[in-house]
Each structure stands twice: as C-alpha cells, then as structure tokens.
Amino acid sequence: AQKVTQAQTEISVVEKEDVTLDCVYETRDTTYYLFWYKQPPSGELVFLIRRNSFDEQNEISGRYSWNFQKSTSSFNFTITASQVVDSAVYFCALSEASGGGADGLTFGKGTHLIIQP
Amino acid sequence: KAGVTQTPRYLIKTRGQQVTLSCSPISGHRSVSWYQQTPGQGLQFLFEYFSETQRNKGNFPGRFSGRQFSNSRSEMNVSTLELGDSALYLCASKRQGTGNTEAFFGQGTRLTVV
Numbered sequence: 001a002q003k004v005t006q007a008q009t010e011i012s013v014v015e016k017e018d019v020t021l022d023c024v025y026e027t028r029d030t031t032y033y034l035f036w037y038k039q040p041p042s043g044e045l046v047f048l049i050r051r052n053s054f055d056e057q058n059e060i061s062g063r064y065s066w067n068f069q070k071s072t073s074s075f076n077f078t079i080t081a082s083q084v085v086d087s088a089v090y091f092c093a094l095s096e097a098s099g100g101g102a103d104g105l106t107f108g109k110g111t112h113l114i115i116q117p
Numbered sequence: 118k119a120g121v122t123q124t125p126r127y128l129i130k131t132r133g134q135q136v137t138l139s140c141s142p143i144s145g146h147r148s149v150s151w152y153q154q155t156p157g158q159g160l161q162f163l164f165e166y167f168s169e170t171q172r173n174k175g176n177f178p179g180r181f182s183g184r185q186f187s188n189s190r191s192e193m194n195v196s197t198l199e200l201g202d203s204a205l206y207l208c209a210s211k212r213q214g215t216g217n218t219e220a221f222f223g224q225g226t227r228l229t230v231v
Binding site (some may be wrong): 001016032033034035037039043044046050052095096097099100101102103105106107108109110111 | 119120121148150154157160163164165167171172173175188205207211213214215216217218219220221222223224225
C-alpha cells in the first residue's frame with residue numbers, strides 16, 4: 001500500500017529565511033503522481049504542484065521550488081526568502097496510476113510552517 | 118470561474134442523528150472526491166464519484182455514503198453520528214477521473230458531533 005511521510009510536524013523560521021519541507025513516499029507502482037498542497041487557516045487545500053513519476057526535472061515557480069528524487073523516494077519543497085503569508089500547513093500527497101484516479105490521494109500528516117516576522 | 122463550493126460551512130449535530138453535506142464542483146469537472154480531516158488521523162479518503170458512479174471507497178463504515186447527480190454535484194451522508202465523526206469534511210473536484218489530474222478543494226464543512 002502507498003504511504004507518504006512528512007517527518008517534520010512543525011517548522012518555525014524567521015521571515016526571509018529559506019525553508020525546506022521534506023516528503024518521503026512509498027509505492028509499488030512504477031507510474032505515480034506526487035502533489036503538494038497548502039492549507040491556510042481558512043481550511044481549503046490549495047494546489048501547488050503535480051509531478052509525474054517519469055519526470056524527474058526539478059521545478060521552480062517564483063520563491064517555490066521542488067526537488068524530486070526517485071532514488072530516495074523523496075519530493076521536497078523549498079520556499080526561498082519566506083514570508084509571513086507562507087504560514088500554513090503543507091501537505092504532500094501521492095496518487096497511483098493503477099488506481100485509475102479512483103483511489104483518491106494518499107496524504108502525509110502535513111507540516112505546519114510558521115513564519116515569524 | 119467559481120471554485121468548489123461546500124455547504125454548509127459549519128454544522129453541529131447530536132449523537133445518533135444523521136447529516137447530509139453538499140458539494141458543487143468546478144464547472145466542467147466530472148470527478149468528485151470526499152475526504153475526512155481530523156487531528157489524529159489526518160486527511161483520509163472517503164469515496165470518489167465519476168459520472169454518477171462511485172468508483173471507490175476508503176476504509177470507512179457503511180454509515181458513510183454518498184451520491185453524485187447528473188450535474189456532477191455530490192452529497193455525502195453520515196447516519197447514526199458518533200462523537201468520532203467530528204471532523205472537517207473536504208470535497209475535491211477534478212476535470213478528469215485520472216490520477217494525474219490535480220484536485221481542487223472546497224473550504225470544507227466542519228462537523229461537530231455533541
């Protein structure tokens with residue numbers, strides 16, 4: 001069965017520091033999809049990125065970057081020059097291709113990121 | 118374009134009652150999934166609907182059920198409520214039913230069972 005582990009329960013940094021959120025996954029599928037979501041206090045999960053298992057290119061979007069390494073089954077998320085508005089709970093999630101999309105997302109427990117001014 | 122809309126936002130129910138939650142997906146999206154979020158268990162998959170058919174269900178008792186209508190709107194029902202059902206229930210919609218399609222979530226319904 002698939003599993004997503006986010007070992008960091010809570011991270012607190014001062015504004016403008018860089019911070020990396022770790023995500024390690026387990027799956028038996030050779031084709032799978034990884035996601036990151038942000039959950040602000042309002043509750044909804046905001047989609048940040050999707051990465052396919054066959055695409056190991058890292059991605060950068062503004063202050064956000066993602067490092068996908070199949071060799072270590074990791075999909076880490078880095079925020080550069082953090083801002084107070086980045087404070088939220090961040091979830092890493094996995095979807096296996098064998099489920100055909102019907103199995104839903106398997107989420108990690110989330111990392112609560114606190115950016116102090 | 119309107120996002121995923123969930124109603125009501127907050128509910129307080131008594132043990133033993135039943136409750137129905139509603140979800141309106143993004144226009145054009147045919148897949149709707151439901152998740153339960155609790156501090157202890159985190160985010161857990163409840164079920165997924167595509168074109169009015171339930172394709173899969175997570176590890177939840179039969180008290181949890183749902184349906185999807187022809188306009189893709191979905192409802193989930195919980196009967197004989199227990200204290201442990203208190204949670205944030207999130208609905209997500211996807212344009213396609215495939216695993217590589219990103220899901221967009223509503224703000225959730227916070228259910229409190231007393």
